[in-house]
Amino acid sequence: MPTFEYAPAPESRAVVDIASSHGLFIGGEFVEATGGKPFKTLNPATEEVLSEVSEATADDVDAAVRAARSAYTRVWSRMSGADRGKYLYRIARIIQERARELAVLETLDNGKPIKESRDVDIPLVAAHFFYHAGWADKLSYAALGENPRPVGVVGQVIPWNFPLLMLAWKVAPALACGNTVVLKPAETTPLTALLFAEICQQAELPAGVVNIVTGAGATGQAIVDHPGIDKLAFTGSTGVGKMIARSISGTRKKATLELGGKGANIIFDDAPVDQAVEGIVNGIFFNQGHVCCAGSRILVQENVADEVVRRLKRRLTTLRIGDPMDKNTDVGAINSRAQLQRIEELTAAGSQEGAERWDSGCELPSTGYWFRPTVFTDVSQSHRVAQEEIFGPVVSVLTFRTPGEAVAKANNTPYGLSAGIWTEKGSRILWMADQLRAGVVWANTFNKFDPTSPFGGYKESGYGREGGRHGLEAYVKTGSDQ
Amino acid sequence: MSARVDVRKTYKLYIGGKFPRSESGRSYEVLAAPTGRRATPRFLANAAMGSRKDARDAVVAARKAQPGWAGATAYNRGQVLYRVAEVMEGRRAQLVQDVRDSEGLTPARAEAVVSAAIDRWVWYAGWADKYAQVLGGLNPVAGPYFDISAPEPTGVVAVLAPQASSLLGLVSVVAPVVVSGNTCVVLASEDRPLPAIDLAECLATSDVPGGVVNVVTGRTAEVAPWLASHRDVNAIDLTGAADAAGVEWGDLELAAAENLKRVLRPGGSGPEAVEPDFDAVPDLSRLTAFLETKTVWHPKGR
Numbered sequence: 086m087p088t089f090e091y092a093p094a095p096e097s098r099a100v101v102d103i104a105s106s107h108g109l110f111i112g113g114e115f116v117e118a119t120g121g122k123p124f125k126t127l128n129p130a131t132e133e134v135l136s137e138v139s140e141a142t143a144d145d146v147d148a149a150v151r152a153a154r155s156a157y158t159r160v161w162s163r164m165s166g167a168d169r170g171k172y173l174y175r176i177a178r179i180i181q182e183r184a185r186e187l188a189v190l191e192t193l194d195n196g197k198p199i200k201e202s203r204d205v206d207i208p209l210v211a212a213h214f215f216y217h218a219g220w221a222d223k224l225s226y227a228a229l230g231e232n233p234r235p236v237g238v239v240g241q242v243i244p245w246n247f248p249l250l251m252l253a254w255k256v257a258p259a260l261a262c263g264n265t266v267v268l269k270p271a272e273t274t275p276l277t278a279l280l281f282a283e284i285c286q287q288a289e290l291p292a293g294v295v296n297i298v299t300g301a302g303a304t305g306q307a308i309v310d311h312p313g314i315d316k317l318a319f320t321g322s323t324g325v326g327k328m329i330a331r332s333i334s335g336t337r338k339k340a341t342l343e344l345g346g347k348g349a350n351i352i353f354d355d356a357p358v359d360q361a362v363e364g365i366v367n368g369i370f371f372n373q374g375h376v377c378c379a380g381s382r383i384l385v386q387e388n389v390a391d392e393v394v395r396r397l398k399r400r401l402t403t404l405r406i407g408d409p410m411d412k413n414t415d416v417g418a419i420n421s422r423a424q425l426q427r428i429e430e431l432t433a434a435g436s437q438e439g440a441e442r443w444d445s446g447c448e449l450p451s452t453g454y455w456f457r458p459t460v461f462t463d464v465s466q467s468h469r470v471a472q473e474e475i476f477g478p479v480v481s482v483l484t485f486r487t488p489g490e491a492v493a494k495a496n497n498t499p500y501g502l503s504a505g506i507w508t509e510k511g512s513r514i515l516w517m518a519d520q521l522r523a524g525v526v527w528a529n530t531f532n533k534f535d536p537t538s539p540f541g542g543y544k545e546s547g548y549g550r551e552g553g554r555h556g557l558e559a560y561v562k563t564g565s566d567q
Numbered sequence: 568m569s570a571r572v573d574v575r576k577t578y579k580l581y582i583g584g585k586f587p588r589s590e591s592g593r594s595y596e597v598l599a600a601p602t603g604r605r606a607t608p609r610f611l612a613n614a615a616m617g618s619r620k621d622a623r624d625a626v627v628a629a630r631k632a633q634p635g636w637a638g639a640t641a642y643n644r645g646q647v648l649y650r651v652a653e654v655m656e657g658r659r660a661q662l663v664q665d666v667r668d669s670e671g672l673t674p675a676r677a678e679a680v681v682s683a684a685i686d687r688w689v690w691y692a693g694w695a696d697k698y699a700q701v702l703g704g705l706n707p708v709a710g711p712y713f714d715i716s717a718p719e720p721t722g723v724v725a726v727l728a729p730q731a732s733s734l735l736g737l738v739s740v741v742a743p744v745v746v747s748g749n750t751c752v753v754l755a756s757e758d759r760p761l762p763a764i765d766l767a768e769c770l771a772t773s774d775v776p777g778g779v780v781n782v783v784t785g786r787t788a789e790v791a792p793w794l795a796s797h798r799d800v801n802a803i804d805l806t807g808a809a810d811a812a813g814v815e816w817g818d819l820e821l822a823a824a825e826n827l828k829r830v831l832r833p834g835g836s837g838p839e840a841v842e843p844d845f846d847a848v849p850d851l852s853r854l855t856a857f858l859e860t861k862t863v864w865h866p867k868g869r
Contacts, residue, residue: 212709228701230850323827330824335817335838342827499826518863528865535708539716539860544801545827550860553706555716564850567836 091405094412096199101190103276106137109145109299110282112152113292119144121300126275129196130409130418130453138275141298146267146307149296153238153265154313156293162235162263164291166222173218173260175288180211183284187277191249192409194276196418196454197372199410209534210253213552216536217257220557224262227554230563235263236339237315239560240308243278244321245271245420246375246476252278254551255318256295257536262560264316265294267308272301273421306332314338318559320377323474323500323545337567341549341559343377343541345474346502348523349495350380350531351485354389356507360529362396365480368505368531370404370416370458374478375424377546378503380531382471384491387484394462394482401445401458408450416478419454428456428477435461435470440481466497474500488513492520501543505531524550578614578760580621580784581767583628584777589785591618597761600671611668614760617785619793622752625781626797629723629750632778637720637748645695648746650773652688655681655766662734662765669733669759683846684735690849691742698747698854711867718858720748721829725794727787727807727819729842733759736845737766740806743853745779752781752800754791757811760784788813795822802829802857809833809840816840831856 106123108115121140128135141149161169180187187210188203195202224233239259243251248270259266270278282297298304302325309317309332316339319329326344333340350368352361368380385393409417419425436442444457456477464471464481471481485491495504504523506514514528524542527533534540539555541547549559578597579586588594593616598608615621636644655662659681667677703717724744729736733756744751755763767782783790787807791814795803803823808816816833823830831853835841 230852327824327827330827331821334820334824335815337832337836344827514865518861524859524861526861526863528863530712530864530866533708533710533712533714533864535706535710535714538706538708538714538864539862541860543721543859543861547827548829553716554704555702555860558855564852565847 091413095408096189096410096412098189098193098410100186101193103136103190107139107275107279107299109139109141109149110279110295110297111145111149112296113286115282118142121145124272126194126273128193129420130450132452135194136276138299140300141269141304143307146298146304146311149267149298150238150311150313152293153267153296156291157235157238157265160291161265161294166224166263169260169263170218170221172288172290173214173221173257176284176290177211177214177218179284179287180207180214184208184211187249187280190280191277192417194274195245195248196409196420198414198417200412200414201372206247206250209536210249213253213257213536217261221261224557224561227557229558229561233262233561233563236560236562237264238313239264239266239316239318240311240314241266241268241318242305242308242321243268243270245274246372246377248274249277249281251320252281258551258556258560259318260294262557264560267296267298267314269298269300269305269308272299275299309333316340316559319343326547339559341541341551342547343549343551344545344547346377346379346500346542346546347382347472347474347498348378348380348503348505349382349384350505351491351495351507351517352383352385352389352393353508353510353513354386355509357509358389358393358396361393361507362400364505364507364529364531365397366400366404369480370478371532373416373419375420375476376532378525378532380503380505381475381480383480383482384485384494385482387486390482390484394460398443398460401460402447404445404447404458406447406449406455406457416458419456419477422454424476425454425456428475428479431469431473431475432459432479435468435481438468440464440468440470466494472498488517492517496522499545502546503527576612578612578764578784580615580617581764581771581780581782582621582625583631583781584771586767586771589615589617590620590624591616593618595785597758599668600759602671612761614764614784617783617790619790621783622790622793623797625752625783626723626794626799628778628781629752630799632776633723633750636745636750636776636779641696641699644746644748645692647774648692648695648742649689651769651775652685652692654769654773655685655688658765658769662762665761665765666734669761670731680735684738687735687738687849688742691746694854695746698851702855702858703860706862713865713867714862716860716862718747719861721857721859722749722801723799724749724751724857725797725800725803726751726753727791727805727811728753728755728763729807729845730756730758730810731842732845734762734766736842737763739845739849740804740853741780744804744857747854747858749857750779752783752794754787754794754807755782755784756807757785757787787811791819792822795819796825798826800828802831804831804856805833806831806843809835809842829857
């Protein structure tokens with residue numbers, strides 16, 4: 086059979102115009118930071134500096150919280166739900182209109198393939214705003230409790246793996262419920278959040294309803310610790326999630342935490358193998374494995390393990406790794422040098438502990454941060470590659486014999502975010518889904534997201550849900566709540 | 568003819584369906600609430616003074632019972648819990664006496680409190696096969712998928728029972744935890760533990776499996792930190808931190824962060840903790856505080 090080479094198919098970056106430096110977005114205006122150390126954000130595929138970004142100090146965070154409080158008291162909490170909804174509809178429409186620009190900017194700043202930012206991230210961002218816009222004047226129908234009303238000023242800290250999508254998951258429900266926000270994007274991926282600030286201006290969203298402060302951990306901590314914050318929403322690592330839980334202990338701040346995972350993707354012997362292999366690939370190599378709900382542990386029934394692993398490896402050799410701006414690219418760049426080092430450290434531990442390592446052997450670009458799709462076999466449950474979240478394109482394969490053993494192994498983790506089941510047997514799917522201690526279970530599919538579908542973890546994967554009716558709960562108080 | 572010498576009850580712990588003494592061998596004096604007529608408080612009983620090990624044993628019992636309890640059908644859980652109310656009604660006289668002594672109430676008020684407690688138990692029992700429909704449902708996703716979200720129990724819940732409301736408050740915090748399939752370790756009111764042991768006897772003589780509710784009596788300040796930091800406890804209700812001697816609820820919440828327990832904070836505002844008014848009509852918030860939402864996706868196709 087002849088093989089055809091792919092010709093380069095680069096997306097044009099002419100659609101974005103990146104300013105050489107960015108201020109903070111506070112009270113509806115871009116303002117200078119008050120003395121933090123500006124930092125650079127890079128294109129991880131090329132290590133090219135894209136822009137210089139301000140570091141918000143505790144004073145800047147304070148200004149942002151005061152702007153949010155003022156907007157909350159004077160404007161946003163008094164506005165009718167219908168009018169709040171109309172602003173969110175405007176934002177959703179502008180996101181659709183500027184979708185290509187947002188997708189290109191996301192790919193440049195994050196390193197994810199343009200086909201993912203274009204076809205997954207940005208459409209979902211628009212969908213989230215559109216969905217929540219409709220809730221704004223219907224909250225009393227949402228079975229949230231009596232007299233649902235906003236919580237107040239919400240501090241939101243989001244990660245770098247889905248920068249604008251995580252912003253949408255946070256901002257859309259907060260605003261729909263009548264809260265105002267102070268949001269900090271991740272320090273390696275601030276650019277689409279700053280472009281979102283411009284979108285808020287275009288939508289003529291009242292000043293101070295959305296405030297965006299850039300910076301790293303210290304800026305996030307300043308948000309967490311600020312006494313003017315009524316609720317926190319965080320997506321990121323379990324370690325930082327626990328720090329936040331400790332920081333707010335003994336206060337009346339509410340919190341939702343969407344944290345790490347070590348999802349089990351369980352393949353039974355009756356599953357259609359090719360579909361399951363595609364599911365494994367989508368589960369762990371989507372977005373370079375920078376996915377908290379990734380299916381990073383494959384549990385495959387023993388009698389088909391060799392077959393599944395063989396076909397998986399064959400499939401991985403066909404993945405195209407490289408320029409994220411190329412429309413044919415399947416796997417893009419690792420988001421940062423620090424993340425690449427973490428992946429390298431954990432995979433080295435996998436080899437040291439005796440697991441069998443295999444990678445696709447593909448060529449990698451000479452600049453930027455890259456990691457080949459990697460498979461560990463002969464993995465035991467105690468291995469670090471089976472226990473710790475790698476957050477990269479690395480999957481560990483374990484085997485099982487019975488459904489009961491699959492459940493026991495799948496649940497043998499402090500995490501509880503996601504799980505996958507591949508089998509043709511309907512009753513087994515439902516039984517497995519009942520047994521798995523995970524917030525999202527994908528059966529014969531994986532890594533599907535939708536604004537109407539609640540998402541969030543059990544156990545140390547955090548608490549609270551985002552999306553759907555359930556996601557509204559975190560952003561309202563009801564009944565006699567003070 | 569001389570008055571009969573009554574047979575008095577020994578108040579013990581309730582762990583795994585059994586009534587052990589504290590492994591520590593300790594007990595403490597429980598006194599009647601002062602009612603103004605007596606100068607010295609009246610001795611009621613020696614209650615077991617539960618220890619760290621008792622709390623840990625109770626967690627083990629709760630964990631062991633949890634899958635079976637959660638795996639029972641909702642209809643079955645509802646019936647079993649309704650049966651508890653029946654047994655409470657049968658033991659009304661004892662409950663009234665202990666609530667009256669513990670809280671210093673008039674006979675009429677004690678009757679009313681016990682009635683409210685039984686009615687509340689019935690109210691929550693009825694939710695067993697209803698809350699999942701109210702709280703869960705189909706998600707209309709933009710694609711060819713069947714996508715459904717349903718609530719599930721969090722797991723093992725530590726409950727600090729209210730200090731003042733020894734029965735109505737206790738029922739109001741325990742019933743919403745177990746109705747959904749959680750199991751619990753309840754730290755009874757420190758100074759008013761007797762109605763909690765009465766309730767344990769109602770549970771033991773109904774069809775609630777051993778380990779679903781475990782009751783530890785003793786010093787809240789001594790035992791609560793071990794429950795708050797226990798790695799096999801999934802959630803903690805801090806309601807009873809209000810007015811518990813030597814207890815800062817913020818410290819317990821801090822310890823609970825270690826494994827990201829779900830924390831139900833005590834009532835009140837700021838650092839102050841206030842015991843809620845349990846006469847008020849409840850809502851679903853105590854039930855939902857100990858639920859997880861699970862979302863399941865499946866493709867549709869021919």
